[in-house]
Amino acid sequence: MKSPYFTHPFHHEDHCFHPRHPSGFVRFHSVSPDYAAMPAFSLIFLMKTTVSIPGIHCEACKALIEDVSSEFPSIKNVDIDIAKKVVTLEHTDDLDMQKWTQEVESLDEKYKVHHS
Numbered sequence: 381m382k383s384p385y386f387t388h389p390f391h392h393e394d395h396c397f398h399p400r401h402p403s404g405f406v407r408f409h410s411v412s413p414d415y416a417a418m419p420a421f422s423l424i425f426l427m428k429t430t431v432s433i434p435g436i437h438c439e440a441c442k443a444l445i446e447d448v449s450s451e452f453p454s455i456k457n458v459d460i461d462i463a464k465k466v467v468t469l470e471h472t473d474d475l476d477m478q479k480w481t482q483e484v485e486s487l488d489e490k491y492k493v494h495h496s
Contacts, residue, residue, distance in 0.1 A: 426456055429477065430468045435462065435490030445491075448483045455480070 436442065442460045444462045445467060449458045454475035459468040469475070 423454055428469045428470055432466055432494040433491055434465050436462055436465045444487050
């Protein structure tokens, strides 16, 4: 077995050194072919956009907005605070915010997106 200090997590190796992991090592069970094709270091910068949607009032509202957001590959995470009626999106810079707004507002007339 190769030394774990010289393996890269995206190669088909058994272990790799990971400085943030408590043991210092991470064991990989399988590697996606997508990762095998990636360069050794690939940085993706995420942006955060927070909007207010006063019509949010329950878990069903939250589920609808999460469902619409899942159709946008640029959106990596959605955090919805029902009490504050606020949606925070973590996304890449190529998100078409106007299209996302249109999709959310088309769900129901109570979902008016207010950009800060």
